[in-house]
Amino acid sequence: MNKKSQSRILNRVLIELKTYSFKIFISLICALATVYLTLRIPILTGQAVDCIVAPGQIDYDRLIQVLKIMTVTIAATFFTQWIMNRVNNDITYSVTKSLRDRAFVKLQHMKLSTVDSHPHGDFVSRIVSDADTFADGLLMGFTQFFTGVLTILGTIYFMLMISVKIALIVIIATPASLLLAKFISERTYKFFGEQAKLRGTETSYIEEMISGKNIIRNMDYEDDALERFELMNDRLADASMKATFYSSTVNPSTRLINNIIYAAVGVFGAIMAIGGGITVGGLTSFLSYASTYAKPFNEISGVITEFQNALACAARLFEMIDAEVEVDEGETTIPEVKGEIQFNDVFFSYDKSKKLIEHLNLNVKSGQRVAIVGPTGAGKSTIINLLMRFYDVDAGEILVDGVDIRDLSLEDLRSKFGMVLQETWLKNASVRDNLRMAKPDATDEEIIEAAKATHAHSFIKRMPYGYDTILSSVGGSLSQGQMQLLCITRVMLNIPPMLILDEATSSIDTRTEQKIQSAFNKMMKGRTTFIVAHRLSTIREADVILFVKDGSIVEQGSHVELLQKNGFYAKLYRSQIENC
Structure with missing residues (x-):
């Protein structure tokens, strides 16, 4: 599927989500609160470290106060994240249920020529497997994409507050992770689409073999049936392997770049700490932010890859939902039929x-x-x-x-x-x-x-x-x-x-x-x-x-x-x- 078609499917998904605008707004508010509270913890950790000046020189009053604030912050983070996950699950499975319902309704009224021209197992695969895969991708999008983007923006803000110079090292190196993730995700969509199609064909073949099991045994066709299945299964395994391979390279590739960034921050920050440009607690907070900053990129790259799979499955569902109904209905009725x-x-x-x-x-x-x-x-x-x-x-x-x-x-x-x-x-x-x-x-x-x-x-x-x-x-x-x-x-x-x-x-x-x-x-x-x-x-x-x-x-x-x-x-x- 080309980029234009992919963009059209994405717009269609967004239209499906429009019904749940209020719940999405609640999810965004909870995501914002969760990210803010999560990003406050490294600051509090740094403040706690700075309360320990030297052996025997500890500001206990200040340390206890910081720990109390940290406890409340962690509890609030748990609460907002729970609400966000609950809302996201509700949105995701409501959308999936709606698509499944509409696909099944359309199947009841679809033109028989369309039904006859497709393997019946393919329709089963679309309504069951493809809908599940779409739900998984959509849930990952809500749960990790929102929080990931907000975490990146929030982390940049807090890093700039601590040290502009060190923050620039992180920000300048960021595009490398994004370009790499984009390069890989574009190649995964093709293979995920092929995987979904082959899975439907294989489902149909299995259904066909089960329904004709007596004839198959009578005609001594088991070996031929197995040979055909193995060919189908090999093609599905090949497409699945390629899709999985490309998608699995995203995380380690971006993680490698982010680890290099983290090492650079550690070395440069240590030099600044020795020269008095940043406190030890500040450096501790910054290293924590550098690690936190890298994590969303890994998650978002995974989300993008999974979302490619979800879009491929959504395309198959929408194709079914958009199929022509069998005929244009008239409105006339015959109260008493003669039968001529x-x-x-x-x-x-x-x-x-x-x-x-x-x-x-x-x-x-x-x-x-x-x-x-x-x-x-x-x-x-x-x-x-x-x-x-x-x-x-x-x-x-x-x-x-x-x-x-x-x-x-x-x-x-x-x-x-x-x-x-x-x-x-x-x-x-x-x-x-x-x-x-x-x-x-x-x-x-x-x-x-x-x-x-x-x-x-x-x-x-x-x-x-x-x-x-x-x-x-x-x-x-x-x-x-x-x-x-x-x-x-x-x-x-x-x-x-x-x-x-x-x-x-x-x-x-x-x-x-x-x-x-x-x-x-x-x-x-x-x-x-x-x-x-x-x-x-x-x-x-x-x-x-x-x-x-x-x-x-x-x-x-x-x-x-x-x-x-x-x-x-x-x-x-x-x-x-x-x-x-």
């Missing part, structure tokens, strides 16, 4: 350089069962994606009861459809809570009735805690067919006016499928239904069967009519019958 759907000269493709759907025209009457069949990649599921506005058409229009779906609110449009997909999804919750997603106020009796209708009740009762058994997002010990039955039950619990069944029974055995067919028929009665299926025996009763090829409807009619045409559908149907 039209596709008028629709064009669409995922990759605009490759044609998919062209001149798609379709007129579905209310209550019709429309089956969509065809070879893999023909565009069957794409038609469903367009109908649900997961993607928008490139040209043409889709109407529901005469209203363009782009004019409908997404909530209203999608609430009118019930979907059962081939890809099953369950959340980490009990069976009961998973089913209640369709109808939050459903009673236990309604849940059990729906489960019995789909023949899911019997295997649910055999689970360790029945309907209270906790499921994982991948189903845990459930088979794919059982997971699909739960998804069907979920829709059955609250049947909307229109249905989409995309390979809804693909993982269910033929016998169970036949058992729940009556429930399906009851569910579909009077409702406009789209059925995507490869198993043609399941769609013979459809009112209209569409054979889709290369994004176009090449045949249309009932099961009997299409068999009589002896075209694409008839050939596909006979090939399935022969293979049974």
Whole structure:
């Protein structure tokens, strides 16, 4: 990332912090008080030393008074520093929480094309790891940067009060530390950005390997998976090593320069003390200030390095927060849905350089069962994606009861459809809570009735805690067919006016499928239904069967009519019958 982009991200971070202006002001006041009180201690130490003139010549009254003031000063320093740290933590984790919340909200409404084009583990890495890294860098900035800058300014002031000549030695040598820190920090940002990106890729790969563990073992792919992981891990280790190496050189490099300055102050100050230009107590105070003056540079250089990492992670978070939402929402609603759907000269493709759907025209009457069949990649599921506005058409229009779906609110449009997909999804919750997603106020009796209708009740009762058994997002010990039955039950619990069944029974055995067919028929009665299926025996009763090829409807009619045409559908149907 170039300097312009880095500056833009920094400005964005400052805008995020604007909400917390009052707390930042409190933090600055506490930092100022902490620094002032801390810098008073070397002065008091010098005064205590000067109370000891020679053996047997000690001003005890003055020494005790100085020690009392020192005790109060140390206690006050502890109190102001505690308040500062408390406020800084509150600011940092409030900002991080806000960014995490907004990133997750955006993920729920992000364009599916954006989600599909990124490894899913990368989003996990951004919301979890990158947010944590940003918080660490921001906290270091508040805690050490404020106090560091104030300490430097305060130390210069106190050193000038003691001896202008010695102070000039320290001040003149200061730019060397700053230039060195700047030189190194500019090189660390690149590697920290690469580290964050590679960490997201590796997280996604690990997630992919865990979800496909059975296939990996079945295909004897463990060694290949390990080899790919090692390559990724080597690249991440290399980027991390470079970032760590450059960042770790800042502190010892600036410390070397500051130690040289400290030695010069000691030698020059001792010469002045011998000549009576400064007291021993004054020299003691000055050496303490010289050491204190060097320390913030080391801390600030570390903060700058860490902040480079934080900015790189912030850039990834902001990129996610700024991503386009899926579609522009309309405001129209359809109070009473009839279920009449039209596709008028629709064009669409995922990759605009490759044609998919062209001149798609379709007129579905209310209550019709429309089956969509065809070879893999023909565009069957794409038609469903367009109908649900997961993607928008490139040209043409889709109407529901005469209203363009782009004019409908997404909530209203999608609430009118019930979907059962081939890809099953369950959340980490009990069976009961998973089913209640369709109808939050459903009673236990309604849940059990729906489960019995789909023949899911019997295997649910055999689970360790029945309907209270906790499921994982991948189903845990459930088979794919059982997971699909739960998804069907979920829709059955609250049947909307229109249905989409995309390979809804693909993982269910033929016998169970036949058992729940009556429930399906009851569910579909009077409702406009789209059925995507490869198993043609399941769609013979459809009112209209569409054979889709290369994004176009090449045949249309009932099961009997299409068999009589002896075209694409008839050939596909006979090939399935022969293979049974």
